[in-house]
Amino acid sequence: MRDISRAARRPWAAPAAMVTAAAAVLACTAFTGAGAAPVRRPPTWCRPGETLTARAMPQKIKIAECDLRGRTVRGADGLTAVVPSDGTSLVAHALRTDGAAELRIEVDDRAGEITIGTQGGRTPEGRPRQFRAPANACRDGAYRPEPSKWPKGTAVQWGYYAGAAGLPRGPVTSGVANMTGARTDCTGSGRFTPAPGVTARYAGESNRPPNVTGAAACGTRDRVNTFGWLAMPEAEAPILAATCAWFRGPTTVETDMAIQARGKRWWTGGTCPAGSYSAEAVATHEAGHVFGLAHVGGAEHTGLTMTPFLASCDDGPATLGKGDHDGLIALYGGR
Secondary structure (H helix, E strand, C coil), X not given: CCCCCHHHHCCCCCCHHHHHHHHHHHXXXXXXXXXXXXXXXXXXXXXXXXXXXXXXXXXXXXXXXXXXXXXEEECHHHCEEECCCCCCEXXXXXEECCEEEEEEEEEECCCCEEEEEEEEEECCXXXXXXXXXXXXXXXXXXXXXXXXXXXXXXXXXXEEECCCCCCCCHHHHHHXXXXXXXXXXXXXXXXXXXXXXXXXXXXXXXXXXXXXXXXXXXCCCXXXXXXXXXXXXXXXXXXXXXXXXXXXXXXXXXXXXXXXXXXXXXXXXXXXXXXXXXXXXXXXXXXXXXXXXXXXXXXXXXXXXXXXXXXXXXXXXXXXXXXXXXXXHHHHCEC
């Protein structure tokens, strides 16, 4: 007579593989009470109360699995930002003496997803030393748009924050005007034509600082555009400036620009002291972010305002190259 296995004689006994699989499911599931639906634990990288690292998490995150809204995320080269919780998205930029960093956080409440992208690259001080020679800025048409822009015809209202360092407003005002007025040294008139279909309106001094933290991070937006000088004592040493732009869909709704007022030597007129940085060049570059231009990387594009590299005593980015102007016209058309 054929021997019948123990499992066959006991039909209620599950095979070992099934028992192991069931145990694994239970191990990853928490129960809220008798009869309650199981609640999945967040991923291991989604630790509560901690700053999260963009490169340690997926590019797309389901809000149901890890709700990042209101949490701080760290991107490339230490650039951080608070994930918006008011339905907006965010792009953060940091200009450094050794390059630049970018952090994009797009929040889609309808789809229940948050998308995070970051990039950055450090090089020796100043512009990169590579084999490819820079193109002539007056013929270099390269540009890269941000994920959002102001509505065409907008006069972006901004306030100036002087901070406590006693640094002048002139370079900041000039930087904004250089971008909206398409200032260049490529033409005899000193301007590209047409000017882009966006302008700026100075609203006076503000007693509120730019919405940037002492660590050069983008905080929670306050619905006011503020540009100026800010002491950022917790920022990494190479930081020159930071700009944050919040947007809904394709439309920018707020921007803040902060130029480092602590630990940097600034050139604001006359002969450039060795080791100083052109405040107007930095402000013009940051104004490019304000109006929707992203960095254009590569050694061949270092003649453009939106290059991510700036050497000391280099005021070249204070005047736009062809690609900077082409990018503004692509975004806004002519005025």
